[in-house]
Amino acid sequence: MRVTFHGELVQLREQLVAMCAMAAQAMRQASRALLMADLDLAERVIAGDAALDQARGGCEDHAQSLLALQAPVASDLRSILAAVYSAEKIERMGDLAAHIADTARFSHPDHAVPADLEDTFARLGEIAAGMADRLGELIGQPGVDGFAELDETDHAVDALHSRVLTTITGPGWPYGVRTATSLALLARFHERFADQAVSVAKRLDFAATGEFPA
Template identity: 50%
Template sequence: MREAYHDQLSRLIDQLADMCGMVGTAMERATRALLDADLDLAEQVIGGDAEVDDARANCEEYAYSLLALQAPVATDLRKVLAAIHAAESLERMGDLALHVAKAARRRHPHAVLPDSVRDQFAEMGRVAVDLARQAEQVVRTQDVNLAKSLEEADDQIDELHRNLFTVIMDKGWPHGVPAAVDITLLGRFYERFADHAVSVARRVVFVVTGRMPGYGNDEIV
């Protein structure tokens, strides 16, 4: 019975890790659609978002069934609770990739991004996808040191996001208000995507240590 129960917990962790892979792929495709005005890629992301939603629902249903039927305690209980919270963050990451893809579709066949910010968004996309991939490894391995390293990559996204405002607030900005609004929103989507990836990693730290990092005095939230 105990062995079967731990197999069920492992299945729950695998579901979460698979979700990390799904949202990483979604953001990778959405970024390419944004940079290349690729409508087909944008439609792939938009059409695939329901799969992420379904994955969250399945993960939560499975987690709640474990709570109800197995009454886990200690580390096992933390795993189940962390999975519920992480699944929510991962679904939100999928939604943010969806927003990027919809921006690319809305402006098609025209490019959303002026040349002056293309490099910043290419880098933001690269870092965001790397964060999702690293989160997948954190979930699978429960490596606390790797989990904590995601904070540094998140700082890169924050810095790139801040730099965008320097560009669009310049008095010589030639692309008008609609482009500035698009860039502001898109930058925010990438920033939040990274924040949620870090949140997933923090949940793993919570599972291993019993404490949630990053909220002052390591209080559990």
């Protein structure tokens, strides 16, 4: 019975790993759509968000069946509850990528990001997608301390977020309030995407050790 149960936990982790891959792809495609003013790609990202919603539901159903049919000990119970928490956060990462794609769609045929901030937003998208990739690796290797690593990466996202805000609120900003507001939201979407990844990593560490990392 325990062998079967732990096999189910492995499958649950695999579902979460797949969700991370979907979130990473959504962020990469949303970033490309944003920077290239690619309407078709933006539409695909938005439409594809439903698949992550369904994947979250599948993880939650699987976790609930394990809770109902098994009697998990403390560490296993933490793993199951962490999976439910993680599925919600990863699904939210997909939502945030879809928000970025929606901004690209709304701005089309114009570019939402001025040329002098393209590199900054390209870097934001690259780091955020990489965090989703790394999160998938951490989920697939339970017990690995990943919170400190992703938290450090998140500092780079925070710095880029701050750079955007400083630029759009500076006295020499030439693109107006509407563009500044849109860019502030875009930077926030990237920043929140990264925050969700860090939050999952923190919960994974708790599931492995029984203590939240400082």
